[in-house]
Amino acid sequence: MIEVEGLTKRYGRKLAVDHLSFQVRPGVVTGFLGPNGAGKSTTMRMMLDLDNPTSGSVRINGQGYHDLPDPLKHIGALLEAKAMHGGRTAYNNLLCLAQSNRIPRRRVDEVLDMVGLTAVAKKKSKGFSLGMGQRLGIASALLGNPEILMFDEPVNGLDPEGIHWIRNLMKALAAEGRTIFVSSHLMSEMALTADHLIVIGQGRLLANTSMADFIHQNSRSYARLRSPQPEQLRDVLRDAGYAVTEAGGGALEIDGAETERLGELAAEHRIVLHELSAQRASLEEAFMQMTAESVEYHAHTGGEEPGGQLPPGGGWGPEQAPQQAQQPAWGQGWNQGGRDGRRDKEI
Amino acid sequence: MNPDTDVRGYVSPIEVRRAHLGDAILAEWTKMRSVRSTMWTLGALVVVVLGVGTVIPWAVRTDAPGPQGDPPLAYGFFGVLLGTVCVITLGALSFSSEFGTGLIRTTLTACPSRARVLAAKTAVYFCLVFALTLVLTVIAGIFEVVIINSPNPGPTVWAPATVGVSVYMALLGVLSLAVGAMVRHAAGAVTAMLGIVLLPLVVAMFLPRPLSGVRSVLLNYSIPSQLVSFYGAFGGFANGSQPSGWVSLWILLGVVALAMAGAYVALDRRDV
Numbered sequence: 001m002i003e004v005e006g007l008t009k010r011y012g013r014k015l016a017v018d019h020l021s022f023q024v025r026p027g028v029v030t031g032f033l034g035p036n037g038a039g040k041s042t043t044m045r046m047m048l049d050l051d052n053p054t055s056g057s058v059r060i061n062g063q064g065y066h067d068l069p070d071p072l073k074h075i076g077a078l079l080e081a082k083a084m085h086g087g088r089t090a091y092n093n094l095l096c097l098a099q100s101n102r103i104p105r106r107r108v109d110e111v112l113d114m115v116g117l118t119a120v121a122k123k124k125s126k127g128f129s130l131g132m133g134q135r136l137g138i139a140s141a142l143l144g145n146p147e148i149l150m151f152d153e154p155v156n157g158l159d160p161e162g163i164h165w166i167r168n169l170m171k172a173l174a175a176e177g178r179t180i181f182v183s184s185h186l187m188s189e190m191a192l193t194a195d196h197l198i199v200i201g202q203g204r205l206l207a208n209t210s211m212a213d214f215i216h217q218n219s220r221s222y223a224r225l226r227s228p229q230p231e232q233l234r235d236v237l238r239d240a241g242y243a244v245t246e247a248g249g250g251a252l253e254i255d256g257a258e259t260e261r262l263g264e265l266a267a268e269h270r271i272v273l274h275e276l277s278a279q280r281a282s283l284e285e286a287f288m289q290m291t292a293e294s295v296e297y298h299a300h301t302g303g304e305e306p307g308g309q310l311p312p313g314g315g316w317g318p319e320q321a322p323q324q325a326q327q328p329a330w331g332q333g334w335n336q337g338g339r340d341g342r343r344d345k346e347i
Numbered sequence: 348m349n350p351d352t353d354v355r356g357y358v359s360p361i362e363v364r365r366a367h368l369g370d371a372i373l374a375e376w377t378k379m380r381s382v383r384s385t386m387w388t389l390g391a392l393v394v395v396v397l398g399v400g401t402v403i404p405w406a407v408r409t410d411a412p413g414p415q416g417d418p419p420l421a422y423g424f425f426g427v428l429l430g431t432v433c434v435i436t437l438g439a440l441s442f443s444s445e446f447g448t449g450l451i452r453t454t455l456t457a458c459p460s461r462a463r464v465l466a467a468k469t470a471v472y473f474c475l476v477f478a479l480t481l482v483l484t485v486i487a488g489i490f491e492v493v494i495i496n497s498p499n500p501g502p503t504v505w506a507p508a509t510v511g512v513s514v515y516m517a518l519l520g521v522l523s524l525a526v527g528a529m530v531r532h533a534a535g536a537v538t539a540m541l542g543i544v545l546l547p548l549v550v551a552m553f554l555p556r557p558l559s560g561v562r563s564v565l566l567n568y569s570i571p572s573q574l575v576s577f578y579g580a581f582g583g584f585a586n587g588s589q590p591s592g593w594v595s596l597w598i599l600l601g602v603v604a605l606a607m608a609g610a611y612v613a614l615d616r617r618d619v
């Protein structure tokens with residue numbers, strides 16, 4: 001159980017975390033979601049007592065992090081940047097951690113085995129691939145067999161198999177009754193793993209809800225129509241009592257309508273349809289809409305802004321092909337720069 | 348799987364035996380011995396102290412009877428002076444390399460007490476440098492006495508030239524460790540320490556005559572002159588009015604205490 005109370009962090013004039021309050025409960029995977037620069041990593045660093053909060057407090061099972069006698073047995077963390085000495089072997093990197101918390105030596109072999117690094121245990125960690133480094137970080141988080149686990153973007157840099165492994169690992173750990181807190185900027189990833197969702201943007205809490213509720217509220221379904229006779233079609237639909245919104249490219253959209261009924265209606269009035277499809281707004285879009293005002297680092301590719309692509313006013317935006325293609329660009333480009341800059345130097 | 352359960356759902360099966368400073372020391376020792384930079388710098392220390400400690404007496408030995416004022420052990424000074432560079436470098440890396448690699452975050456999550464981490468690193472490095480320098484200065488001293496073929500000087504000469512020098516070296520190492528914790532940058536910390544060691548001498552050499560008072564203070568209290576004082580009056584390195592060996596230790600101890608306090612505050616207050 002982690003309790004965050006009024007947590008605030010100010011870097012100079014920049015408010016990175018702004019009065020955050022939430023709880024992370026045991027037995028479930030809690031997703032911590034926010035666009036790049038939202039303050040996720042900063043919040044996690046403050047939880048671990050690495051950064052001093054400007055104000056507010058964090059309690060781990062009712063105690064301050066500082067007061068935990070051997071923290072690794074209570075909380076294990078995988079931080080954003082590689083936090084190992086590249087000149088040391090994987091085994092030794094873990095051994096010194098284990099020793100500092102009186103964790104028996106055999107546990108090092110156990111966790112190395114658990115993450116599948118036994119074969120390279122005696123290799124220097126600076127030669128590790130991104131995925132292997134991530135696995136080593138996860139091994140260090142699991143070292144004390146802690147009750148609380150915190151992962152900052154664990155799937156970053158992993159191949160599909162690795163992503164699958166982490167997903168199952170987190171679920172299995174939560175099923176054992178542990179508290180799992182995992183950050184991400186990918187809603188789709190969270191939808192697959194998290195049971196509970198905490199969304200922040202520009203350091204502020206935007207949502208604190210169960211995943212099921214979030215899906216229920218945000219996965220709006222609607223019908224999409226295109227016709228060479230758009231005016232006629234719109235009039236017919238309006239007369240039939242539908243609220244029609246115009247989407248880009250001459251398409252019309254109707255909330256929650258059944259495609260069968262719409263098709264019949266068009267046929268009755270002899271209107272040609274080029275498209276009639278049932279659509280579902282993705283969770284990713286719901287997330288983007290929620291954080292649109294708080295996204296700091298827009299990608300300015302092709303003059304389009306992610307916020308600008310969403311239809312104005314109210315409801316979540318429709319699914320559009322160009323927007324889908326746009327999604328990987330959003331946020332990731334910025335992120336990559338920092339993370340690929342290898343910070344591990346050999347000394 | 349009920350999200351409303353407020354109980355501690357999972358209890359770690361690893362037995363909880365409260366970790367203490369000893370565990371942190373053990374961890375720091377593992378860190379120390381498991382990187383190659385330790386072997387390189389300490390290897391260089393061995394080569395320099397033993398090498399210079401034998402080569403110089405060997406060279407002066409041929410010049411008929413040795414200079415009367417210089418006790419044989421004093422030839423070890425040059426090796427030790429060069430050796431300070433190794434000790435400073437490795438000490439400065441202790442914290443700064445952790446900051447450089449991001450390892451410090453792992454270290455401090457495992458042991459949130461900054462005081463304990465600082466104490467453990469200090470203890471490990473102090474003991475390591477002290478023990479190694481002691482062994483090296485004793486061996487080099489024996490070489491020097493044998494090569495010069497002089498009578499064995501008494502314990503009052505041996506003690507400062509071995510134990511005294513070793514404590515001084517270890518304190519220098521610990522000082523650079525503290526500087527590394529404050530500067531957080533490997534190159535910066537090494538440069539700062541080399542500056543502390545060399546700058547007073549260099550500045551003194553270029554000071555104009557009217558400032559001769561400042562000049563003699565700089566000369567007397569520069570680290571090389573204090574180090575030489577462990578060997579008795581020797582070679583006119585300084586003008587003979589520098590503090591004697593044991594006083595030098597107290598001076599350095601005071602400096603180290605200040606630096607440690609600074610390092611603790613820096614670790615405690617600043618974000619990592």
Ligand SMILES: Nc1ncnc2c1ncn2[C@@H]1O[C@H](COP(=O)(O)OP(=O)(O)OP(=O)(O)O)[C@@H](O)[C@H]1O
Binds near residue numbers: 011035036039041
């Ligand atoms: N040490 C620092 N000094 C100054 N500003 C900082 C520092 N650390 C973070 N910030 C700023 O605080 C904000 C939050 O950063 P943080 O790394 O917590 O974001 P994040 O949510 O983890 O983003 P990402 O998804 O890209 O990892 C950013 O605007 C960042 O520029």
Ligand SMILES: [Mg+2]
Binds near residue numbers: 041080152
């Ligand atoms: Mg981050």
